Amino acid sequence: MMSYLEEHYELIHKTPRLFALHVTREQLLDTLHQITTHTSFDTLSQLTCTDWIEEERFELGYMLTNALRSHNLMLKCSIARDKVTMPSLALLFAQAEVMERELHEMFGIGFEGNETLYDFALEGWCDIPPMRREFDTLAYVNAHYDFREGREDNLDVKEEIKKRKAAAKSAKETPSGA
Amino acid sequence: MDEGFIPYQQSLEDEEQSIKSTQSVIEQAIAWFRAHSMFVLAYGTGCGAIEMPPTFTSRYDIERLGVVGVATPRQADILIVSGYCSPKTLKRVIRSYEQMSEPKYIIGLGSCTINGGMYWDSYNTIKKLDDFLPVDMYVNGCMPRPEALIEGFVKLQEKIRANSSEAGYIQYRTRYAHYRANQERLFGTQVQPRYEENFAGMNL
Amino acid sequence: MERKVITIYHGPQHPGITGNMSVELDLMGETITRARTHVGYLHRGFEKLIERRTIIQAFTIVCRICVPEPDPNEANFALAVERLAGIEVSERASYIRVMVLEMARLGAQLLWMAGQSGSVGLGTVGQWSIYDRDLILDLFEQLTGGRVYHMYIYPGGVRRELPDGFLERLSALLDYLQKRLDAYDRLFFDNASFQKRAIGVGVVRGEEVLRRGFSGQVLRGCGFARDLRRDNPYLLYDQLEFDIPTQSAGDVYARALVRRAEMRESIRILRQVIAQMPEEGAIMQKLPKHRKFTLPKEDTYVAVESARGEFGYYMAGDGSEMIRRMQVKGPSLIHAFSLLEPLLVGEELSNVALIMNSLGICPPEIER
Amino acid sequence: MKFELKNSLAPLSALSKIFEHPQTLCYPEVKSETVSGYRGFHINDLSTCIGCANCQDVCMNEAIDMIAIDKDKNPKNNSGCIPRIDYGRCCWCSLCTDVCPPDSLKLESECIWADDDANRFLYQPKDKPC
Structure with a gap:
């Protein structure tokens, strides 16, 4: 199982049971096809996406598992943040459909060939897709929801310490001056 | 310095005068029966749903207090909003609440219903x-x-027996514009039917 | 004769649903012709919140991802952080973790039993099994200080030392539960009314099931002995003896029988843990730069076997105090969509709750 | 599959429980025993609290306010502030007690509270030595 991968790809050993492999967007379908036919990694168990905003890319991770569930292989594929479409794996793996649907909603990634890219968890969402790094959840909360009042007497402790020190200092100086 | 739940202590003195029963015997009897037959809508809206089975089954057996779970809002008196509420759930919660027949009460379970709780900075919870x-x-x-939770029910029983005009369902009728405005701010105007139509002919 | 199709929403406000979710059903008479799952009622954006919190702050929130069974989440989070940061956990802490995970599994199975029996109208089972789960929660209370959310398994170890006499009390509880399991056999698993409802309903079969990413009792109920505790061992599971129960029928009853056997296996594991628990040893490996703890720019994937199937965490660090990305995949995501939707077609309306309970679908972990 | 009579009659074994003593904990009448170490309400020993705001910093829910104290019980309290907890935010994770340098902030076992006014859930920890 490993020998085929070692021969054909640059395999990264993360742990004894977890491997990673970098592919480009164009190679993805072909590589997946090769791996599922020639090795026992034939199940998609997770589809992840990481937003590397400072490098202007999304990193998608296709987590493959073998039939024995003993080893994991992650296919990593970087795509530009502005040109965000990927080929869909829905025909290869039935479970990919819902995972892609989720990523579509959370990151705004399009999956060509997936017919089910409608609302997943959010209803009537019209802001930036929420899992993108530029989406500021606290700013959104402040704009859309209110917090309960009554906590305005919160003090900044550093300021208070400074004030106290200054007060103590002036208290010391005053008697000496007088 | 006061300890414990501070504003509560400050308001203790006012409260002692306010609860003076002016009810007739029949009203008191009705209130007693109401307080001892609370039907809870079985809608687990959030995390809190996990502590409801122990409360309703043999260990804590809240049926001692006359609290029973029912399946539909039309039969229910109590709605337990168990924790955080996403806008998508809140829409259903409001619909369920408006379908319940009066008198009806809401119990908010946990921090999340009070001031956001753990999810205070989450974009998808109220x-x-x-x-x-x-x-x-x-x-x-x-x-x-x-x-x-049982403590909440016990205190709610006291509140029901006091039969005050501050009960939630009366508030919802009289201050509907306020609640509706907040709902519309979150959902927009088109999605919810207007509750007012239900009590259009009623003498408020 | 004209045949009319009606559409009903099973949930979110419905006593037969396994949480706050909804299944849209097209019905022809009593028979389902199309099913569609709707989630999102519980979406809290955990993955976003975790990006805003430092690592020690984030660990308190992960346990909320799955409400009936929080501990696999804590373990997963801790394992992923430890793997990225290269922290070794002491043997004693690992044993305590295994103990906590198995207690949680036992509790989750008892809770499942209440739901499954409720879906066929056997109320007494729920009254009993939730009581027994409460006894486990009592022990959790003594150990961790929390009833449902324990916040106990921490990157580097566990947060508290075992209280005095805890293992004896656990051992006594296991003796009690062992007896109760026989009572449950009579009351529930061998009950003719449950058998009649469950046998031949919700059948999952075929070689394809391995490729479709199912896990947990769905696989074990149709003959594949897949269990991450054995196949891809974490913590100390490779040093403990236990069997992986399987059934071949693939229906609701087979999955129930698998769970019945798993409860006994959990008790067996717990007994071994009690016997082998080291007397001495640190329970906590201090994190370097504790409150300003950082993760390297690396990523990893960690999976544990929860009571319902594979719980996988993908975690990527970026050299800062925050986690760049943590993506959670619970077993329910696949089960509720690509398994439940086709499985319900052709079933009767009254079997929806039965099938959903038997797949162990838990909405909070689907949408996080 | 053949359904045996035994399988129909076995559930009736539950009837034997009729003669057993009920296991129910009757909460409002009988208070259950508090578990030592349960994470309930906060207590703060003001004679050792140094007002450092570590608890405020570590709280991921921003549940802790530092408020001015009337009279100093601890001369080492440099800021003259003590924590107050918003129970509309708290998740009882006890990280605040973990990071407390003088160990003055603790959790007690009491945890039961219900109120009809949401504004009353600001909690001033009781001044109890632990």
Whole structure:
């Protein structure tokens, strides 16, 4: 199982049971096809996406598992943040459909060939897709929801310490001056 | 310096005068029966749903107090909003609440219903439940223990027996514009039917 | 004769649903012709919140991802952080973790039993099994200080030392539960009314099931002995003896029988843990730069076997105090969509709750 | 599959429980025993609290306010502030007690509270030595 991968790809050993492999967007379908036919990694168990905003890319991770569930292989594929479409794996793996649907909603990634890219968890969402790094959840909360009042007497402790020190200092100086 | 739940202590003195029963015997009897047959809508809206089975089954057996779970809003008196509420759930909660027949009460379970709780900075949970629905009793905890939930029911019983005009369902009728405005701010105008139509002919 | 199709929403406000979710059903008479799952009622954006919190702050929130069974989440989070940061956990802490995970599994199975029996109208089972789960929660209370959310398994170890006499009390509880399991056999698993409802309903079969990413009792109920505790061992599971129960029928009853056997296996594991628990040893490996703890720019994937199937965490650090990305995949995501939707077609309306309970679908972990 | 009579009659074994003593904990009448170490309400020993705001910093829910104290019980309290907890935010994770340098902030076992006014859930920890 490993020998085929070692021969054909640059395999990264993360742990004894977890491997990673970098592919480009164009190679993805072909590589997946090769791996599922020639090795026992034939199940998609997770589809992840990481937003590397400072490098202007999304990193998608296709987590493959073998039939024995003993080893994991992650296919990593970087795509530009502005040109965000990927080929869909829905025909290869039935479970990919819902995972892609989720990523579509959370990151705004399009999956060509997936017919089910409608609302997943959010209803009537019209802001930036929420899992993108530029989406500021606290700013959104402040704009859309209110917090309960009554906590305005919160003090900044550093300021208070400074004030106290200054007060103590002036208290010391005053008697000496007088 | 006061300890414990501070504003509560400050308001203790005012409260002693306010609860003076002016009810007739029949009203008192009705209130007693109401307080001892509370039907809870079985809608687990959030985390809190996990502490409901122990409360309703043999260990804590809240049926001692006359609290029973029912399946439909039409039969229910109590709605337990168990924790955080996403806008998508809140829409269903409001619909369920409006379908319930009066008198009806809401119990807010846990921190999340009071001021956002753990999810205070989450884009998809509401922070103050009482903006959208009138809450009659809040229960402290994250998760509240079943004992705390029972404490909430016991205090709610007292409130029902006091039969005050501040009960949530009366608030919801009289201050509907306020609640509706907050709901519309979150959902927009088109999605919810107007509750006013239900009590258009009623003498408020 | 004209045949009319009606659409009903099973949930979110419905006593037969396994949480706050909804299944849209097209019905022809009593028979389902199309099913569609709707989630999102519980979406809290955990993955976003975790990006805003430092690592020690984030660990308190992960346990909320799955409400009936929080501990696999804590373990997963801790394992992923430890793997990225290269922290070794002491043997004693690992044993305590295994103990906590198995207690949680036992509790989750008892809770499942209440739901499954409720879906066929056997109320007494729920009254009993939730009581027994409460006894486990009592022990959790003593150990961790929390009833449902324990916040106990921490990157580097566990947060508290075992209280005095805890293992004896656990051992006594296991003796009690062992007896109760026989009572449950009579009351529930061998009950003719449950058998009649469950046998031949919700059948999952075929070689394809391995490729479709199912896990847990769905696989074990149709003959594949897949269990991450054995196949891809974490913590100390490779040093403990236990069997992986399987059934071949693939229906609701087979999955129930698998769970019945798993409860006994959990008790067996717990007994071994009690016997082998080291007397001495640190329970906590201090994190370097504790409150300003950082993760390297690396990523990893960690999976544990929860009571319902494979719980996988993908975690990527970026050299800062925050986690760049943590993506959670619970077993329910696949089960509720690509398994439940086709499985319900052709079933009767009254079997929806039965099938959903038997797949162990838990909405909070689907949408996080 | 053949359904045996035994399988129909076995559930009736539950009837034997009729003669057993009920296991129910009757909460409002009988208070259950508090578990030592349960994470309930906060207590703060003001004679040792140094007002450092570590608890405020570590709280991921921003549940802790530092408020001015009337009279100093601890001369080492440099800021003259003590924590107050918003129970509309707290999740009882006890990280605040973990990071407390003088160990003055603790959690007690009491945890039961219900109220009809949401504004009353600001909690001033009781001044109890632990």
